[in-house]
Amino acid sequence: MQIAERLMSLSLIRTVLLTAFSFCLAARSLSTSVHLQAQAKSKKTLAKSGVKNVVLVDGVRTPFLLSGTTYADLMPHDLARAALQGLLKRTGLPKDAVDYIVYGTVIQEVKTSNVAREAALGAGFSDKTPAHTVTMACISSNQAMTTAVGLIAAGQCDAVVAGGVEFMSDVPIRHSRKMRKTMLSLNKAKTLGARLSLQNCEKIAIALLVFFIIVVETIFHTLFLLIQLADCCLNFKCGDVIVTGRDIVSKDNGIRPATMEQMAKLKPAFIKPHGTVTAANSSFLTDGASAVLIMSEEKALAMGYKPKAYLRDFVYVSQDPKDQLLLGPTYATPKVLEKSGLTLNDIDVFEFHEAFAGQIMANLKAMESDWFGQTYMGRKTKVGAPPMEKFNTWGGSLSLGHPFAATGCRLVTTVAHRLQKEGGQYGLVAACAAGGQGHAMVIEAYPQ
Numbered sequence: 001m002q003i004a005e006r007l008m009s010l011s012l013i014r015t016v017l018l019t020a021f022s023f024c025l026a027a028r029s030l031s032t033s034v035h036l037q038a039q040a041k042s043k044k045t046l047a048k049s050g051v052k053n054v055v056l057v058d059g060v061r062t063p064f065l066l067s068g069t070t071y072a073d074l075m076p077h078d079l080a081r082a083a084l085q086g087l088l089k090r091t092g093l094p095k096d097a098v099d100y101i102v103y104g105t106v107i108q109e110v111k112t113s114n115v116a117r118e119a120a121l122g123a124g125f126s127d128k129t130p131a132h133t134v135t136m137a138c139i140s141s142n143q144a145m146t147t148a149v150g151l152i153a154a155g156q157c158d159a160v161v162a163g164g165v166e167f168m169s170d171v172p173i174r175h176s177r178k179m180r181k182t183m184l185s186l187n188k189a190k191t192l193g194a195r196l197s198l199q200n201c202e203k204i205a206i207a208l209l210v211f212f213i214i215v216v217e218t219i220f221h222t223l224f225l226l227i228q229l230a231d232c233c234l235n236f237k238c239g240d241v242i243v244t245g246r247d248i249v250s251k252d253n254g255i256r257p258a259t260m261e262q263m264a265k266l267k268p269a270f271i272k273p274h275g276t277v278t279a280a281n282s283s284f285l286t287d288g289a290s291a292v293l294i295m296s297e298e299k300a301l302a303m304g305y306k307p308k309a310y311l312r313d314f315v316y317v318s319q320d321p322k323d324q325l326l327l328g329p330t331y332a333t334p335k336v337l338e339k340s341g342l343t344l345n346d347i348d349v350f351e352f353h354e355a356f357a358g359q360i361m362a363n364l365k366a367m368e369s370d371w372f373g374q375t376y377m378g379r380k381t382k383v384g385a386p387p388m389e390k391f392n393t394w395g396g397s398l399s400l401g402h403p404f405a406a407t408g409c410r411l412v413t414t415v416a417h418r419l420q421k422e423g424g425q426y427g428l429v430a431a432c433a434a435g436g437q438g439h440a441m442v443i444e445a446y447p448q
């Protein structure tokens, strides 16, 4: 779209935004009144003597979009930056109050090896705030958050921003090693003669193509940044979701209500024609980013924040990736409960990452099986499965989408919000990850 045309449409968009904004305010006051009615059960706290209390101050995410849709022309750090800016706006945090930034990502963009730093600078954080990127498949932002917890508990930092971004609209397309070698040597040859002697027609054509793509991409990206600047003033927040991008995006777009009959007609997604996994029971390829502000309780209170939750015990587990690939939650759940001195019955809110419906079913089945507990986990009896009425009640990765490295922060923020709304005391996050790994964390409601 032309800039002039865009500017003309700004006033219209502004009107729409103002309407949406007042709607949000109304919705918020509604939800506040629900909060007040909810009564927290008074149970023991999980505070440990000699260990700092670490709190979740707040969390945000961008809308989760099907990859290849409205975010398709962004860069991953643009999306991450939008989440960080959303967090800054939501919390009113002074940008230089942050000691450290940790961000997760799984599929790395080829030119961005440390997306945390790129996004942090773009979002306007102080250039004196260090930032690093972590990766651990679908639990990458869990890893970012627990890194933050560790830095704070060890007394090294007071305020850390953690998050994750996944951008499946532009995955690096890999060539064979032979092709890569050819491209590189073509690039290194000094003279035209040397270049010509290196190549045949095909190689030159590929080099030209690569050059063309790089030039076009650079021009497009620069233009796009300009357009984005014009849009900066339009970014605003609504509920858990922040708005970003060239077009105004305020809603997830992957949610597909469907009847059982419609779902039964779907063709297998991976193994044709006999596979059983379809689009209805797999999480879809998603673009999205999330961010949370984690602080020591003292610092948060000193800065005048009302934290949402305490981040308590957490565990990482790993199993044989061949037979037990996505069973992380089955192993991690009893381990973290034991660490916290809690049982399954003490947990009011469960948020499990859903990679596939089949993966969740397999975990629930394993958790309900004495045989599995005895044979694989060295237990006397089964783990026990979470009751469904407490489980992923605000939607999960299957319906909302699963931007790999952004999901962990969504789970933790959702637990904190559900504890507030439902008046529960403890929540449990669990997630599986490629490579046979898994994670779980106990979250405690902050006294209202």
Ligand SMILES: *[C@@H]1O[C@H](CO)[C@@H](O)[C@H](O)[C@H]1NC(C)=O
Pocket (backbone or CB within 6 Å): 263, 264, 265, 266, 276, 277, 278, 279, 280, 281, 357, 358
């Ligand atoms: C996936 O959903 C299809 C219907 O779309 C169903 O027939 C199939 O049994 C389900 N498979 C798994 C593994 O969840």
